[in-house]
Amino acid sequence: MLHDFTLYIALVMLILLLVMLAHKIRTAYPVVLVLGGLAISLIPGMPVIHINPELIFVIFLPPLLYEAAWYTSWKEFWRWRRVIGSFAFLIVIATSLVVALVASHLIPGFTLALGFLLGGIVSPPDAVSATAILKHVKVPKRMSSILEGESLLNDASSLIVFRFAFIAVDTGRFVFHEAALSFVWVIAGGILTGLAVGCVFYFLHRKLPTDANTDVVMSLATPYVMYIAAESIHVSGVLAVVSGGLFLSAKSHLFLSHRSRLRGANVWAAFGFVLNGLVFMLIGLELPVIVAGLGDVSLRQAIGYGVLITVVLMVARVLSTLGASAFTVFISRYITTADSRPGWKAPLVFGWAGMRGVVSLAAALSIPVYVTSGAAFPQRNLILFITFVVILLTLVVQGLTLPLVIRWLQLDDPDHFLPEAEQNRIIRQKLSDRSLAWLREHHSDALGSNTALQQLAAKWEQETVPDESEWMQDGYRAVYLQLLAQQRAWLREWNKEVSTDEEVIRKYQLLLDVEEEKMRLRFE
Known part of the structure; x- marks a missing residue:
């Protein structure tokens, strides 16, 4: 127990170093963390790390989804609901079908059901990777909104495909009408469960005498309760967390104080950063375990199959997004769409922003060693290896080239938003x-x-x-920040005096931090 704890503390410290390196070289940190974990796993004498899929699904996935839902703009989500829905459901299902057909025809030993199982595993893009990459380039607001919205739903759709494919492989039978009814129940039940649990926590926040600390702790427990409650009745835990998170986020102004919101934002930012960092590092560290389980399949063959599926995924997603753009132009003749002329540049970026990550690895690892009859689960180790290759190649190839693609396309913002500084000035006015x-x-x-x-x-x-000139703003900002630094120095000096209460000093240090943040938000 102590050894494992020490190992994870060492991983956290290593993650911090790699993230700082990623910032230094201006590269998305998921790419650096996966490559770093892969390099570390190849060091002789490194302990072998086995990832428990329940660790990913229960511990990591609910808070990451909840944080994403909490900070998603419902206005933008609803505005682009048709695009988000097509990306998160239709494209994921279509991609799973393409992977199933290719795998069943070109990979020895793969049936159509196993192909669908693999397709459900590798079809959902990872939102964390795309978001981290888009921070380094300027893209239209609508693009980030659609990618964020897609990320909230595509995990659920892919896991539903995975669930039905797994049943078909495990039992050897698949009844379409039963699957269709179960599909509806999994989706509707997950959404209703999330909303029900969200209403319970909303009531607790409103009626109980909570403070900032209890509000933050309750917010940390909320996604776990939503996910476990949904999975216990065999509905989508992902959709439960997403729907409940969106509901509570929209109502947060009614039950959270300004102090709870400020403190909660800081806690969640740090918590989410650590969880994401650990997941991407563990993906790289898992390679030796996956390679050791290949069995009769040679490493060269396994790599070839992994590259094949990766290329199929890249091409299928790009063609799907371009096809969705063409369909939007056609359907806009009959119904009102948010954008009747999406063009080809933005869909091409959406198609190339298809990095895979945590959900794919967790789904692959959750495949049991044996089926219900007691026989070994067919092609389990090869599916694991192909999934790892897909994650690695999409993160490295697409992750490193996506900023170049965006700069090459020179995307225009069709919404014509005012510059952020001008919007700030108007809001203040x-x-x-x-x-x-x-x-x-x-x-x-x-x-x-x-x-x-x-x-x-x-x-x-x-x-x-009227606003001062830029010279006056810059001059005022520089002097004021120097003054804040000097005030902090005075507080540290006064804190050494015996008669000074340190709690008072800390309070004023916090006030100075808030004042500096206000200053930076106003002028940056």
């Missing part, structure tokens, strides 16, 4: 105008006699004057 008008309308008497309110009104009135 509107807030100042509305606040000043409200104060004068509702508290005119207090405004005439209260000095503090007069100072507040004067501050808002100053917001209405």
Whole structure:
């Protein structure tokens, strides 16, 4: 137990170093972590790490999905619902079908059911990789919104395909009408379970005397309860977490205080970072275990099959996204679509943003060693190896070239959003105008006699004057940041005095941190 704990602490420290390296070379950190884990696994004497699939599905997946759902814009999600739905369900199912046909015809020993099983495993792209890569390049807002929305649903659709294919392999039978009814129940039941659990936690937050700490701890427990509750009644735990997360996020202003939101955002950012880092590092470290289990299949043959399926996935996704664009142009003649002329550039980027990751590995690892009859599960080790090759190649090839593809295409933003700095100025202007008008309308008497309110009104009135020049903004910002640094130094000096309460010093250090964050958000 202590040995395992020490190993994971060492992995966390190694992850931090590799992430800093990724920032240094301006590369998405999932790519660096997978390659780093792969390199470490090849060092002689390194302990062999066996990944328990339940560790991925139960411990890692629920909070990662919940965090993604919490920070997803419902407005953008609903605006692009048709595109997101086609990517997350139709393209995933179509990709699984293509993989099933290719595998059953070109890989010895693969039946159509095993091909569908492999297709369900490798069909869903990994959102974390795409999001990390898109941070280094400028893309239209709609593109990041669609990729985020797709990531919330494609895991569920792929795992549903995987579940039915597994039943077909395990039992040797597949009844379409039974599968169709079960498919509907898995989806609807997962959504309803997530909403039901979300309502329970909403009630607890509203009715119980919680503080920031209890709110944060409850938020950490929420996705696990949603996922376990859904899986216990054999419906989609992924959809339960996604639907419940979207519901609670939309209602968060009603049951979370500003302190709970601020503290929760910091906790979740760190928690999600560690979970993602561990998952991608473990993917690389798992290679020796996977290679050792190949058995009669040579390493060269296994690599060839992995490359074949990877190429099929890349081509199938690009053709699917381009086909979805053409279908949108056709269907827009009859129904209203968010974008009736998507063109070919954005769909090509969507198609190339098809890196695979944690869900694919967890699904492959969850295949049992034996079927229900007691026989060995057919092609299990080869499926594991092919999945690893797909994850590695898509992360490295597509992950490293996606920024180049985006720069080459020179995407225009069809929504024509104002620059972020200009949007900030407009929002501040509107807030100042509305606040000043409200104060004068509702508290005119207090405004005439209260000095503090007069100072507040004067501050808002100053917001209405034209912005200073860039030189004045930069000069003010630099001086003010220097002043904050000096104030921190004074606090550290005063903290050495015996008569000073350290808790008071820490409070003012936090206030300075908040003040600096406000300054950076305003001018950056």
